[in-house]
Each structure stands twice: as C-alpha cells, then as structure tokens.
Amino acid sequence: MAINLRQLEQAAARYQAHEAAKRKANPKKTRREKEEVAKRHRELFIPASEQLQKLKSASRILGADPASRAARSLMAIEGELIPEVLQRDNDLRPVRFMQLATLVSRSVGRVRISDGAETREGDATGFMIAPGLLMTNCHVLKTKEFANAASVFFDDEQSVTGEMKESKTFRLLPDLLFVNDETLDFAIVEVAPRTASGIPLAQFGYLRLFEQTGKLDPTQREAANIIQHPNGGSKKVVIRDNYIEEVVPNGVDPKKQLNSIFYGADTLKGSSGAPVCSDQWYVVGLHRGGVAKTKIINGKRIILRRDGKPARVGDSENQIQYVTNEGTRISRIYNSLKEKSVRDTNAAEALQRIRAVSLDPRSGPVDLRTAPLLLPTLPAEDSGALEEILHRAADKFANAKGYRPTFLGSQFRVPLPKLSSEVQHELATLKNSTKTELKYDHYSLMINRERRTPFFAAGNIDGALLWSTHGFGALPPRPKWSVDPRMDENFQPDDDIFSNAMQRGHLFKREDAGWGVDETAIKHADEHSFTITNATPMIANFNNVEWGDLEDIVSEECKKGNKVSYFAGPIFRSSDPFFNELRHNVPVAERRKGMRVPQSFWKIVAWVENSALKSAGFILSQTDEITAAGPIAEEINFGTYRKKAITEIEQATGLRFPELVQVDTFGS
Numbered sequence: 232m233a234i235n236l237r238q239l240e241q242a243a244a245r246y247q248a249h250e251a252a253k254r255k256a257n258p259k260k261t262r263r264e265k266e267e268v269a270k271r272h273r274e275l276f277i278p279a280s281e282q283l284q285k286l287k288s289a290s291r292i293l294g295a296d297p298a299s300r301a302a303r304s305l306m307a308i309e310g311e312l313i314p315e316v317l318q319r320d321n322d323l324r325p326v327r328f329m330q331l332a333t334l335v336s337r338s339v340g341r342v343r344i345s346d347g348a349e350t351r352e353g354d355a356t357g358f359m360i361a362p363g364l365l366m367t368n369c370h371v372l373k374t375k376e377f378a379n380a381a382s383v384f385f386d387d388e389q390s391v392t393g394e395m396k397e398s399k400t401f402r403l404l405p406d407l408l409f410v411n412d413e414t415l416d417f418a419i420v421e422v423a424p425r426t427a428s429g430i431p432l433a434q435f436g437y438l439r440l441f442e443q444t445g446k447l448d449p450t451q452r453e454a455a456n457i458i459q460h461p462n463g464g465s466k467k468v469v470i471r472d473n474y475i476e477e478v479v480p481n482g483v484d485p486k487k488q489l490n491s492i493f494y495g496a497d498t499l500k501g502s503s504g505a506p507v508c509s510d511q512w513y514v515v516g517l518h519r520g521g522v523a524k525t526k527i528i529n530g531k532r533i534i535l536r537r538d539g540k541p542a543r544v545g546d547s548e549n550q551i552q553y554v555t556n557e558g559t560r561i562s563r564i565y566n567s568l569k570e571k572s573v574r575d576t577n578a579a580e581a582l583q584r585i586r587a588v589s590l591d592p593r594s595g596p597v598d599l600r601t602a603p604l605l606l607p608t609l610p611a612e613d614s615g616a617l618e619e620i621l622h623r624a625a626d627k628f629a630n631a632k633g634y635r636p637t638f639l640g641s642q643f644r645v646p647l648p649k650l651s652s653e654v655q656h657e658l659a660t661l662k663n664s665t666k667t668e669l670k671y672d673h674y675s676l677m678i679n680r681e682r683r684t685p686f687f688a689a690g691n692i693d694g695a696l697l698w699s700t701h702g703f704g705a706l707p708p709r710p711k712w713s714v715d716p717r718m719d720e721n722f723q724p725d726d727d728i729f730s731n732a733m734q735r736g737h738l739f740k741r742e743d744a745g746w747g748v749d750e751t752a753i754k755h756a757d758e759h760s761f762t763i764t765n766a767t768p769m770i771a772n773f774n775n776v777e778w779g780d781l782e783d784i785v786s787e788e789c790k791k792g793n794k795v796s797y798f799a800g801p802i803f804r805s806s807d808p809f810f811n812e813l814r815h816n817v818p819v820a821e822r823r824k825g826m827r828v829p830q831s832f833w834k835i836v837a838w839v840e841n842s843a844l845k846s847a848g849f850i851l852s853q854t855d856e857i858t859a860a861g862p863i864a865e866e867i868n869f870g871t872y873r874k875k876a877i878t879e880i881e882q883a884t885g886l887r888f889p890e891l892v893q894v895d896t897f898g899s
Contacts, residue, residue, distance in 0.1 A: 271445030354463030367504030516558030633670025736769030801829030
C-alpha cells in the first residue's frame with residue numbers, strides 16, 4: 232500500500248507540536264494539575280483493592296521504619312500512591328487484567344469495505360462504544376457512501392484450541408446515524424442489530440468512553456494496550472511495555488488544540504480504528520496511525536525512509552521509518568461531538584447515547600453483560616443448583632393467607648401494587664380460574680406468563696416470630712424445591728436452566744419467610760418459600776453477594792423484633808438475553824429459545840419508625856458493582872447500597888405504589 236505523504240506530514244507536525252508544548256511546560260505550574268488528575272485517577276479509575284496493594288508494596292520496599300527520610304518522602308500520604316520510581320517497570324498485574332482484556336476484545340471487530348474504485352483502503356479495526364454504535368477512523372469511513380459499503384466482523388479470532396471461530400457479520404447503517412471528523416480522524420456509525428441469520432449484536436457489548444480526564448495517571452508510566460486487526464487479519468492484542476508518552480497538561484494547552492496521545496506499540500496497516508486502552512482497560516484514545524521520523528532539509532521538514540532518504544509519493548508504508556504511534560484523545564472526541572451537536576442531529580444523538588452508558592467510571596471500562604456464563608454441572612448443597620424438583624399437593628397451599636396489606640398496622644395500610652394495563656395483559660392465571668394472585672404463608676406472587684417469572688413478590692416479616700428469635704438453633708434442613716400445582720407449569724420458571732452458576736434466586740428470602748407461632752408453622756412457611764414460582768434466574772455471585780447482602784440488611788433489622796413488609800421483582804426488558812445466549816457452544820438455532828434472564832432487580836422496603844410509615848427503594852444490576860451511597864441516618868441502615876426513588880421503579884416495572892411513594896425516604 233502506497234503512503235499518503237500529506238497525512239504523514241500532518242501527523243509529524245502534530246507530534247512536533249506535542250513535543251514543543253512538553254518542552255514549554257513549567258513543572259511548578261503544571262504540578263498542581265497533575266496532582267488533581269492523579270487524585271481523580273485513583274478515586275474513579277482504580278479499584279480500591281489495587282490501591283491497597285500498591286500501598287502495601289511501598290511499605291515492603293521502604294522497610295518498617297516510618298521515620299526514615301526515604302520513607303517520609305516516598306510513602307503514600309493521605310491515600311496518595313507512591314511515586315513512579317517504585318513502579319516504573321513493574322509489570323505485575325492482577326489476574327483481572329487478563330479477564331478484562333478478554334471482555335474488551337469482544338467489542339472489537341474488523342471493518343471491511345467492499346471493493347470498488349473508490350473504496351480500496353483495505354480492512355481496518357473498529358469497536359462498539361454504546362448499544363448499536365461503532366467507532367473507527369474517518370480515513371476508514373470517509374463518507375456515508377463508504378459506510379454503506381462496509382460491514383464489521385466480530386469473533387474474527389482464534390479459539391483457545393487455535394482454530395478460527397465462526398465470525399459474525401453486521402452491516403453498517405449510516406442512513407440511521409453517521410458522524411465523522413477529518414481533523415480528529417474519527418467516525419461513528421450505526422450497526423445493524425442482528426446478522427442476516429439473526430445473531431444479536433448486543434452479545435458483543437461495548438466499551439465505555441468517559442469524558443473525564445484521569446484515565447491515565449500523570450505521575451506514573453502507563454502502557455498502551457491495543458486490540459486490533461493488523462493487516463486485516465485475525466484479532467491480535469499488544470499489551471504492556473508499550474508506554475504512553477506524557478500527555479500535555481491543559482495548563483500548557485488551555486485551548487485544547489493538542490488532540491493526540493502518543494505511544495510505542497506494535498501496529499500495522501489495518502490497526503487503524505483500534506481502541507487504545509490504559510492498564511485498567513479504559514479507552515484513552517482512538518488509534519489513527521504511526522508518526523514518521525523527520526529531518527529538516529533546506530529549511531523544510533522531510534519524512535524519512537528506512538534507508539535515510541526522503542520519502543516520495545509512491546513509496547510503500549514498509550519503507551517509512553516510524554518513531555511512535557498516534558491516537559486521538561477521547562476527551563477531544565467528546566469536544567468535537569458537543570460542537571457538532573449544535574447543528575448536526577446525528578452528532579447530538581451519538582453524544583447522548585455514548586453518555587447514557589458512560590456516566591460513572593466506577594461502572595468499569597466494559598459492558599460486563601457480554602461475559603459468557605460458564606455453567607458447571609456439579610450441584611452444590613445450598614446454592615440453588617440442579618436437583619430433583621417435587622410436586623407438592625395442592626392442599627399444602629390450601630390455607631395460605633398470602634401478603635397482608637395491614638401487617639404493619641391498620642393505620643399503615645400498604646396494599647399490593649396497582650398494575651398498569653400492560654402488566655394486567657401479561658398476568659398468568661391460576662388453573663380453572665381468573666385469579667392471578669398466588670398466596671403462600673406470609674407472601675404473595677403474580678407471574679408474568681410470557682417470561683415465566685414473577686412480576687413481584689410481596690412479603691411480610693414478623694421479627695418477633697422468626698426461627699432464630701424462638702431460639703430453635705440452626706435452621707431446619709433446606710426443603711426441596713417444588714412446582715406450584717395451582718398454576719400451569721408452562722407459566723412457572725423452567726427448572727432446567729438452573730445450576731451452580733445460574734441459581735434459583737429467592738424473591739422472598741427463605742429466612743424472611745421462616746416465622747410463625749411454633750416450629751410446625753415455621754417449617755410449613757419454610758416449605759412455601761421453596762416453591763419454584765418464588766425463584767428467578769440469578770447469576771451465582773449476584774445472588775450470594777449483591778442481592779444476598781441487601782436481603783441480609785432487611786433480615787438483621789427484623790431480628791431486632793421489628794416488622795417489615797417488602798416487594799421485590801425483576802425489571803423486564805426486551806434486551807434481556809435468552810439463557811442459551813449466555814452459554815458456550817449452543818447452536819445458532821437454539822440460542823433464542825427458552826427463558827430470558829433478567830438483568831436488573833428491584834426491591835421496596837416498608838417499615839414503621841417513630842409512629843410513621845417509611846419506605847425505601849433499590850435497583851440492583853446483575854452486572855454492575857454496587858457503589859457507595861452512604862448510610863441513611865436514623866432509619867434502617869442500608870449502608871452502601873445505591874438507592875432509587877420508588878417512582879423510578881414504578882416507571883421500570885409498570886407497577887404502582889402510591890402509598891409508598893408518599894413516604895419514600897429516597898424520593899425527591
């Protein structure tokens with residue numbers, strides 16, 4: 232491929248401007264900005280566990296004597312990390328580095344433009360940046376016509392056995408959305424939601440683009456990690472030991488005219504449009520090409536070939552001598568989109584869609600919903616794994632009273648939620664009946680007949696009558712799961728999907744259901760909580776940690792002898808994956824069959840405090856980590872759980888809780 236001499240000269244000029252700005256930078260004036268950026272890096276872009284690891288490393292290196300001069304100058308002060316001298320060539324990374332690399336790579340694809348007189352540019356790289364949006368270089372997709380002739384290929388890579396995977400091809404749809412910028416060399420385009428055979432684009436996820444600076448720590452030397460399709464071949468990755476050059480501080484570049492970052496890395500033709508990532512796998516730049524070595528000859532800067540001679544039109548790229556690589560900074564792409572959005576609806580929509588999934592850096596660099604779910608076959612005793620399911624007789628449920636609206640007191644009536652017309656239309660009914668409420672000891676359910684999962688569970692807990700309060704010791708042996716004979720099994724969860732990895736998550740917790748006036752009553756209620764209608768598909772870690780920890784907060788409050796009522800359920804979305812889509816090696820024809828797995832769940836808790844009814848709502852994701860929100864003073868302490876207004880839960884579910892909205896402790 233012949234060089235574009237003009238583009239090489241422009242890249243060299245940008246690099247020279249970058250180097251000149253670095254030389255002009257006053258260390259004293261830029262120090263404060265660097266410290267602020269480094270602080271933001273630690274707070275937003277570094278997991279707390281890794282910060283702690285670095286601090287411990289400093290202690291070991293410096294010795295136990297904190298009075299030493301070296302220790303005083305190098306130890307972390309008030310949470311700051313140790314200087315780069317101790318980390319400069321430390322290539323030790325946590326195992327999650329490789330796990331994240333695998334997830335990031337799923338969102339990177341090969342961009343191919345069909346051959347034609349105007350489009351012979353070869354293959355390039357691109358990556359998803361939001362649902363349905365792909366980014367690559369402007370020199371790859373120069374116009375809508377180029378994009379209309381293009382497709383993106385995912386899974387164009389080797390499997391763990393060394394064999395090539397079956398790649399998935401998605402057409403680009405620039406008529407729906409297309410925006411590009413020649414100066415910054417980026418293009419953003421809509422991608423078809425499915426392949427011609429129906430494989431969904433959503434399974435490849437997206438990489439989040441964060442506008443905030445701080446993805447790189449200016450006090451540390453950081454590597455550029457790049458996933459790419461060099462020479463149009465299968466996917467490759469270059470990691471570590473490819474260091475990013477110092478980024479010019481805004482104090483030196485107040486008008487933000489320097490738009491590039493520079494780094495050493497192995498790239499080839501076809502790597503254009505690849506994501507340049509930090510050591511935490513946050514995207515810091517869009518790779519655009521190499522920077523050629525230059526020399527001043529007769530007062531003019533000349534591009535040099537490998538043989539030291541001036542480059543000429545018609546030379547091949549392999550003849551050019553390169554000194555570094557260049558990528559467009561993500562913050563500058565944001566600036567461009569904001570400027571364009573004033574007059575370009577495509578830019579405005581792209582900006583809105585990118586921002587919608589990139590609000591909080593603590594959500595991580597990648598959409599974790601793309602992680603394949605490995606499903607072991609060996610069951611665990613208490614994990615909701617695969618086991619024989621029973622068919623209890625209908626008389627086991629004959630006297631169940633279900634949820635009681637006046638449980639907290641007649642003056643604090645909390646009825647079942649009101650149902651929107653959409654919810655009512657999708658309710659499953661009992662056999663030979665128009666009734667939709669399944670009543671159990673201490674709780675009730677209403678089932679979505681299409682999703683085979685409850686719209687909600689509504690439960691009452693009397694802390695004064697819990698098994699533990701009675702002093703019976705450890706809980707009785709865990710009951711077997713049972714179907715509910717009162718409802719058609721086609722409306723109940725498909726038990727075949729459950730295993731160690733995909734567990735039966737209780738909507739009404741076992742320990743919450745296990746209360747009553749005596750041991751017999753409690754065991755009866757315990758059995759009711761193990762009805763399959765009370766189960767919803769939950770990934771093991773979410774069920775046992777995030778969801779389980781929130782359940783424990785409520786349980787601990789009840790153990791004090793208090794009464795609590797709560798509602799809980801999934802948020803149904805059309806984007807929820809089918810169970811088979813989360814498994815490996817499932818034939819294409821089988822992937823979109825069976826139950827869907829909810830991605831998010833909600834819970835609303837109601838209690839009485841100081842003779843007043845109070846409530847609190849939460850939305851938890853099976854993919855996002857729970858972030859700190861602070862304790863709720865003088866109320867049930869929900870600790871670090873992310874709170875949500877009950878009105879937001881209403882909007883997401885089609886359920887209405889007018890009484891609880893009025894007393895929502897998290898609402899506006």
